Amino acid sequence: MSWAAxxxxxxxxxxxxxxxxxxxxxxxxTFGPDLxxxxxxxxxxxxxxxxxxxxxxxxxxSFIFGLFGAGLVLGLTRSRxxxxxILIGQWAHVLTDICDSAGVMPFFPFSTExxxxxxxxxxxxxxRYGDATAYYSSLGGVWDLFWLLMLAAFAWRTLRPxxxxxxxxxxxxxxxxxxxxxxxxxxxxxLLLYQGFCFYGLGRMITWFLRARLADRAPFQPVWGGPRxxxxxxxxxxxxxxxxxxxxxxxLLFAAFVALCWHFLLxxxxxxxxxxxxxxxxxxxxxxxx
Amino acid sequence: xxxxxxDPVSDAxxxxxxxxxVRPPPGAPRVAAYVATLAVYIVLGYFLKSVVLNWIIGPxxxxxxLYLLPRLVRSSPSEHAG
Numbered sequence: 001m002s003w004a005a006x007x008x009x010x011x012x013x014x015x016x017x018x019x020x021x022x023x024x025x026x027x028x029x030t031f032g033p034d035l036x037x038x039x040x041x042x043x044x045x046x047x048x049x050x051x052x053x054x055x056x057x058x059x060x061x062s063f064i065f066g067l068f069g070a071g072l073v074l075g076l077t078r079s080r081x082x083x084x085x086i087l088i089g090q091w092a093h094v095l096t097d098i099c100d101s102a103g104v105m106p107f108f109p110f111s112t113e114x115x116x117x118x119x120x121x122x123x124x125x126x127x128r129y130g131d132a133t134a135y136y137s138s139l140g141g142v143w144d145l146f147w148l149l150m151l152a153a154f155a156w157r158t159l160r161p162x163x164x165x166x167x168x169x170x171x172x173x174x175x176x177x178x179x180x181x182x183x184x185x186x187x188x189x190x191l192l193l194y195q196g197f198c199f200y201g202l203g204r205m206i207t208w209f210l211r212a213r214l215a216d217r218a219p220f221q222p223v224w225g226g227p228r229x230x231x232x233x234x235x236x237x238x239x240x241x242x243x244x245x246x247x248x249x250x251x252l253l254f255a256a257f258v259a260l261c262w263h264f265l266l267x268x269x270x271x272x273x274x275x276x277x278x279x280x281x282x283x284x285x286x287x288x289x290x
Numbered sequence: 291x292x293x294x295x296x297d298p299v300s301d302a303x304x305x306x307x308x309x310x311x312v313r314p315p316p317g318a319p320r321v322a323a324y325v326a327t328l329a330v331y332i333v334l335g336y337f338l339k340s341v342v343l344n345w346i347i348g349p350x351x352x353x354x355x356l357y358l359l360p361r362l363v364r365s366s367p368s369e370h371a372g
Contacts, residue, residue: 031345185357189358193349193352196351199331199349200349200351204343208343210336
């Protein structure tokens with residue numbers, strides 16, 4: 001699993017969607033796969049399998065889960081910005097979590113084959129704090145740093161007050177307006193709330209890294225498949241070719257499923273959906289990216 | 291990018307900001323405030339990991355430290371008395 005990378009990704013995604021997706025929805029989408037399951041994962045007898053496999057809650061780390069969430073939000077709220085935000089946030093989380101040894105089932109239920117590049121070990125079996133220590137002793141911590149640098153190099157403007165005022169609020173005036181009225185927060189407070197996700201990512205990245213080095217004295221092993229002191233948590237014995245074949249078939253079936261859903265349900269929901277006044281949405285990819 | 295002034299909700303947010311904003315210090319001191327808050331968060335997180343290193347407190351820590359606490363201090367009885 002990734003840790004702070006999920007927070008940094010939000011701003012990077014936001015830069016590419018601009019007014020066309022709600023930042024709060026992107027953040028909720030990236031939190032989504034672990035939001036209600038993480039506590040149960042750590043108390044499970046087989047955390048990796050329960051977290052990412054089937055049977056278990058591995059379906060939360062699949063594209064269909066994001067599609068379902070986005071469709072539900074679109075149907076209930078009619079907000080296209082929220083539907084798009086939930087979808088891309090959740091899908092980004094799925095793609096990021098391919099990096100650890102447990103992997104994800106992106107095309108569940110059409111393929112239950114875990115897809116992984118095994119960059120670092122899934123270490124939930126060590127409990128929450130052991131998991132954090134292992135993550136920040138492996139390439140996982142480097143992965144977080146990579147996303148921080150990506151944010152600093154290519155999307156730092158998204159953290160500026162003028163970006164918040166000119167893009168973030170107009171992309172989702174209802175939610176920010178609600179927060180403004182309900183919590184009696186002026187723009188300064190809302191801006192701090194918006195920047196808070198980045199702050200949290202940076203803060204926990206540094207803190208967990210320091211704890212891993214100074215408190216737990218875990219060896220820093222930023223090598224492929226590290227850290228070495230953690231037992232592997234691979235969920236499948238399948239070879240690379242088998243994984244590619246099963247995943248490809250699953251991907252084709254998923255694409256057909258999406259096309260059917262769009263034809264019979266999602267297009268109608270999308271057409272009756274609403275956009276904030278300043279959003280001009282094109283067709284195809286231009287409906288999401290600017 | 292369109293004009294936010296066309297958006298009534300954004301107007302409401304911005305108008306309110308003019309009315310009740312706890313104004314941040316300009317320039318370098320503002321960066322220093324962020325850095326100091328980060329340092330405090332790291333120290334608290336190191337010693338009280340279960341309290342601050344979580345999805346609830348973490349994302350709102352900046353809001354608490356740089357807006358809510360200063361507002362609370364400004365509105366405290368001793369402040370009014372002064």
